[in-house]
Amino acid sequence: MKPTHSNAHWWLGVADLLAHGVQHGAVKLQRIHLSVADESFRVLEAIPATRHSSRIVRVCHHEISRLSYTGLSLAGRAAAGLAARAAAGHVRKHDLNVNNS
Amino acid sequence: MVSVPSAGRVQQHISAIASGFLGDWLEHRGNALAVPMTVFADGEPLDLLNPRPAAPGSVLCLSIHGLMELESVWDFPGQPGKHYGTGLAERLGDASALKLRFNSGRPIYRNGQDLAALLERLVSNWPVPVTRLVLIGHSMGGLLIRSACHYGAENDDSWVRLNPDCVYIGSPHDGSWLAVGAHKAAGWLNRVPRDYLKVVGEVIDLRSEGIRNLSRGEVFEPGTAHQPLLAGARHYVISGLLARGEEHLVNALFGDALVHEASARGARQPGWQLTGTANFPGVDHIRLAHHSAVARQLEEWLV
Numbered sequence: 408m409k410p411t412h413s414n415a416h417w418w419l420g421v422a423d424l425l426a427h428g429v430q431h432g433a434v435k436l437q438r439i440h441l442s443v444a445d446e447s448f449r450v451l452e453a454i455p456a457t458r459h460s461s462r463i464v465r466v467c468h469h470e471i472s473r474l475s476y477t478g479l480s481l482a483g484r485a486a487a488g489l490a491a492r493a494a495a496g497h498v499r500k501h502d503l504n505v506n507n508s
Numbered sequence: 509m510v511s512v513p514s515a516g517r518v519q520q521h522i523s524a525i526a527s528g529f530l531g532d533w534l535e536h537r538g539n540a541l542a543v544p545m546t547v548f549a550d551g552e553p554l555d556l557l558n559p560r561p562a563a564p565g566s567v568l569c570l571s572i573h574g575l576m577e578l579e580s581v582w583d584f585p586g587q588p589g590k591h592y593g594t595g596l597a598e599r600l601g602d603a604s605a606l607k608l609r610f611n612s613g614r615p616i617y618r619n620g621q622d623l624a625a626l627l628e629r630l631v632s633n634w635p636v637p638v639t640r641l642v643l644i645g646h647s648m649g650g651l652l653i654r655s656a657c658h659y660g661a662e663n664d665d666s667w668v669r670l671n672p673d674c675v676y677i678g679s680p681h682d683g684s685w686l687a688v689g690a691h692k693a694a695g696w697l698n699r700v701p702r703d704y705l706k707v708v709g710e711v712i713d714l715r716s717e718g719i720r721n722l723s724r725g726e727v728f729e730p731g732t733a734h735q736p737l738l739a740g741a742r743h744y745v746i747s748g749l750l751a752r753g754e755e756h757l758v759n760a761l762f763g764d765a766l767v768h769e770a771s772a773r774g775a776r777q778p779g780w781q782l783t784g785t786a787n788f789p790g791v792d793h794i795r796l797a798h799h800s801a802v803a804r805q806l807e808e809w810l811v
Contacts, residue, residue, distance in 0.1 A: 420539040442703035
């Protein structure tokens with residue numbers, strides 16, 4: 408990598424890092440969310456009066472959560488891809504300018 | 509008066525911190541936050557193929573920062589541009605004070621290899637013949653010096669034949685308790701049968717190779733046998749302690765905040781012959797990089 412490019416290149420680097428944070432962070436957050444929720448659902452399932460309804464709520468809760476986090480993760484992945492492509496284009500343009508000057 | 513850092517300065521600090529945490533990953537992705545290895549003279553980056561500092565001296569004093577730091581860590585408070593290197597250069601005369609900036613998240617041995625190559629280019633292309641080399645490393649910077657000395661000697665680099673003065677300031681030669689703690693915490697959390705705790709362990713495990721190397725002070729490529737200190741060079745160790753009383757419990761627990769005195773002295777390293785050692789109770793890890801008492805000690809040793 409060249410020592411310095413420009414402010415725009417630096418911000419593209421920040422965008423790349425944040426987008427990756429969202430992509431992978433969403434997956435990790437989903438795991439935390441579902442495993443913490445499972446602790447509560449396990450208690451509810453142990454009680455005969457709430458067992459049946461808690462199973463239904465658990466399935467709905469987990470599916471909605473998975474859908475939300477997957478959507479967020481995919482958005483992060485798309486943003487990371489865009490940032491990486493923009494940064495690569497920026498480097499090519501910079502190198503071309505350096506070679507021509 | 510409170511000085512407000514410029515936007516560029518803030519960006520450099522963000523880059524240094526991001527590089528410390530995730531430097532190997534950032535470099536792999538070609539991310540602009542990855543800090544490239546650069547030598548500075550009077551605050552300006554040097555072109556290593558054609559270095560043209562304002563007043564090139566025949567003695568080079570290169571200061572190397574630690575994890576997540578910038579070269580500005582060396583500056584005395586309220587005196588930008590004044591640091592151990594400039595003090596030594598003034599006293600030695602015919603000397604140039606240089607600073608290194610590098611991506612502290614990369615494995616230490618890779619930075620050491622690059623530093624060895626950089627020193628070779630710097631000494632070969634320096635405008636006047638270099639007669640003496642003083643390497644001053646803070647924290648991880650000291651480990652980089654040891655690594656560079658090994659690889660420089662392996663490559664038979666000309667700068668190694670100058671028998672450099674190597675100063676290790678608060679360097680965790682036997683590891684840092686915090687890095688060891690992070691390693692153990694991640695290992696424990698990953699074994700717990702609860703997904704939400706495992707995730708915390710996985711997040712800790714995202715830390716860079718550079719940070720991992722600090723848990724045991726690893727400075728050579730994996731699989732390399734233990735290497736002694738560079739023969740012929742002079743090696744000095746400086747350590748700090750949080751509390752003024754040397755026997756204070758806080759010092760026994762935390763050392764200078766990050767590094768214990770024994771680790772800074774390389775107590776577990778076999779066969780070390782140190783030219784000088786000094787301990788500064790009451791001076792913490794970061795202040796070791798810009799403290800007047802340390803500056804006096806360095807002048808006593810090196811001038």
